[in-house]
Amino acid sequence: MRRRTISVFLSLMLCLSLLSACGTMTDVPTNGSNRDIAFEETQQEERAEGSDSTTSENGESASDPESGKDGPVSDKAQPSQPEQNANENSLSAEAPAFSLSAIAEYTDKPYVAVNGNVPYFTESELTSQSYYYYSYLDALGRCGTACASIGQDLMPTEPRGSIGMVKPTGWHTVRYDDLVDGKYLYNRCHLIGYQLTGENANTKNLITGTRYLNIDGMLPFENMVADYVKETGNHVMYRVTPIFEGDNLLANGVLMEGYSVEDNGAGICYCVYAYNVQPGVEIDYATGDSKRADSSNTAQTPSTAAPVPAQEPDDSASSDNPGTGNDMAQADYILNTNTKKFHYPTCSSVKDMKDKNKQEFHGTRDEVVAKGYSPCGRCKP
Amino acid sequence: MIVITCLDQKNGMMFNHRRQSQDSVLREHVAKLVANVPLWMNHYSASQFDTESIPNLNIDDAFLQEAAQGEYCFVEDAPLAPFEKWIERIVIFRWDRTYPADRYFDLQLGSGQWHLVGTSEFAGHSHDMITMEVYER
Numbered sequence: 001m002r003r004r005t006i007s008v009f010l011s012l013m014l015c016l017s018l019l020s021a022c023g024t025m026t027d028v029p030t031n032g033s034n035r036d037i038a039f040e041e042t043q044q045e046e047r048a049e050g051s052d053s054t055t056s057e058n059g060e061s062a063s064d065p066e067s068g069k070d071g072p073v074s075d076k077a078q079p080s081q082p083e084q085n086a087n088e089n090s091l092s093a094e095a096p097a098f099s100l101s102a103i104a105e106y107t108d109k110p111y112v113a114v115n116g117n118v119p120y121f122t123e124s125e126l127t128s129q130s131y132y133y134y135s136y137l138d139a140l141g142r143c144g145t146a147c148a149s150i151g152q153d154l155m156p157t158e159p160r161g162s163i164g165m166v167k168p169t170g171w172h173t174v175r176y177d178d179l180v181d182g183k184y185l186y187n188r189c190h191l192i193g194y195q196l197t198g199e200n201a202n203t204k205n206l207i208t209g210t211r212y213l214n215i216d217g218m219l220p221f222e223n224m225v226a227d228y229v230k231e232t233g234n235h236v237m238y239r240v241t242p243i244f245e246g247d248n249l250l251a252n253g254v255l256m257e258g259y260s261v262e263d264n265g266a267g268i269c270y271c272v273y274a275y276n277v278q279p280g281v282e283i284d285y286a287t288g289d290s291k292r293a294d295s296s297n298t299a300q301t302p303s304t305a306a307p308v309p310a311q312e313p314d315d316s317a318s319s320d321n322p323g324t325g326n327d328m329a330q331a332d333y334i335l336n337t338n339t340k341k342f343h344y345p346t347c348s349s350v351k352d353m354k355d356k357n358k359q360e361f362h363g364t365r366d367e368v369v370a371k372g373y374s375p376c377g378r379c380k381p
Numbered sequence: 382m383i384v385i386t387c388l389d390q391k392n393g394m395m396f397n398h399r400r401q402s403q404d405s406v407l408r409e410h411v412a413k414l415v416a417n418v419p420l421w422m423n424h425y426s427a428s429q430f431d432t433e434s435i436p437n438l439n440i441d442d443a444f445l446q447e448a449a450q451g452e453y454c455f456v457e458d459a460p461l462a463p464f465e466k467w468i469e470r471i472v473i474f475r476w477d478r479t480y481p482a483d484r485y486f487d488l489q490l491g492s493g494q495w496h497l498v499g500t501s502e503f504a505g506h507s508h509d510m511i512t513m514e515v516y517e518r
Contacts, residue, residue: 111481117397223478227402230507270397270481 095145095241096120098255103273110216111256111274119257119271121237128235128261130154132197134204140247142169143207146191147239149261150229156198162332162362163188163201170208170250170288179280180211185290187214191240191254193222196229207242207251208288210278217274221256225268234262243273248285251276333368333381335359342368347379382421382448383470385411386456386486390475393482395458401480403429404505410513411455414472421448422455462487471495475512490516 097120104112130151135144148154166188175183189209192199199205209218218240225236237259242251253275260268277283282293333342334350338357343350350358361368365381375381388394389401411420412435419437421444422430432438441447445464448454461468465488473486488495495516505511 113397113483220479220481224396224401224480227478227480227507231403231405267399269399272481 096239096255096257098241098243100243100245100252103253106275106277108279110212111221111272114255114271114273117270117272119237119239119259119269121239121257121259126237126259126261130235132192132199134191134199134202137204140169140249142244142249142251143191143204143242145239145241146205147237148192148197150192150196150225150236150238152229152233154197155226155229156194158198160194161200163206164332166201166203166206168203168206168208170248170285172208172288172290174290176278176281176292179292180278181215182211185210185278185281186288187211189214189218189254191242192238193218193226195222195226196238207254208249209251209254209276210281210283212278213253213274213276217276218254218256221258221270221272225258228260228267232260232262232267234260234267236260236268245285250283250285250288252285253277331362331365331381333361333363335361335368335371335373340373341376342373342381343376344379344381347376347381349376349378382445382450382464382467383453383472384456384461384468385414385453385472385474386461387474387476388486389482390477390479391482392486393480393484394486395484396481397483398458400429400457401482402476402478402508404508404511406503406505407474407508407511410474410503415453419448419452420455421445421452423457423459426455426457458484460487469518471516473514473516475514477508477510477512494518 098114103114125147127149128151130149130153132146132148132150132154134146137143168188170186171188172186174185176185177183186208187210188206190199191205191207194200225238228234229236237257239255239257241255243253243255244251253273255271255273257271258268259265276285278290280293281290283290332345334345334347334353335342336349336353336357337359338354341349342361345360361371365375368381369375386394387400387402387407393401395401408430415435415437417436419439420435421439421441423442423444424440427438427440430438432440439447444454445456445459445461450467450469468488471488471490490497495518497514498517499513499515501513502510503513
């Protein structure tokens, strides 16, 4: 009985501490105590084994390769106690000290170095044990910092599933066919890309981002980290913080940090701010509304836009070759195996389709066409 | 000299003083390509190679000035334009992805001076596909 009373008391205290930590609203959501620890104690042991890697024979030297100087945190000891990584208290979800006012206005580069390209990780945050976590959404439903120690053991072995059901804050389905390579202005941007942690439709990991942010701003860093981890077996500390101004629903950009652990940053070391902009499009960050930059009207759907389906190609940051344009974006489609037409799931034709002829498909438009299907004339997928 | 370099889909070479990517299978290809011909590189590049296994390897931070005709130079972080007139052939190992970059390949391959004379593809260790492009004058 006494044990049960203590247990109830502890549970009550835990709930109170969680509640008291909610609702803080700053430019950088600091949901530090609201973090979502993404592994459980039993899994920690498995991952600790899997991540017991050392610098491969082809790992790089520990000094700054060009200047000869040590990396920013390279003189600090590596995390020496794997047990610490299993301790929730050792994982920090604190957003790094960062001010949007220090960032220059966007000109023509998708990202800009911050803090001399040196990430804000502290020594105690560096770990060679794989883990990831995502902050809880704040009171406005916005994502906070996502952080991980990326190891090979976290990487997905299967293709990404659909994320079209997630509507992050500031989400609008709008397309600018002549301005955006994927046609649709907004993508669901993974804070930590699917290719790194295999996290799919987690609302705590998806923000509304422009195609430009997704493909030109974030994807190159995901690619670099993913290939480095695959090649060396090392770990990379990886943190992404969406930067919201005031109560805006759309992030102005994301702060991205990366640091390779086992070689003390010799392989991977960066700290950049990626702009959530789309060249040629003017965006209202309070709501996510948009208009053509050269247009005086504020209509959200541009005059050249085709009918906007409720379901559109979703985040394609995990695709292998996103630079080839809109047809590389993955989406959910419904195939009519009888007529050989393909439709968006929301197309009115779908409900009239016989079940025996209906087949769900997730992939790129090119893949559907390659299967011998042609687009529906009504929903124009 | 014959230049060997690695570029991403946008001709990027480096970001924040670090190579964009590396691949052990690519290194094996480089070793086979140069065979017994002298191969030059700087200390930074040498850090990713097993220097003992490559015969006639020369490590020198001023390697582009040192390399003679017919000798190979593995270039990761140096401008090539100042040495263009001495370059006989360019071998590009093209990554199949785009990475962050703040240093780019600085020769204009589309200027008419260089001609693509051959391409081949192979799977890397951590890259699904690496394309080897060979350019000659």
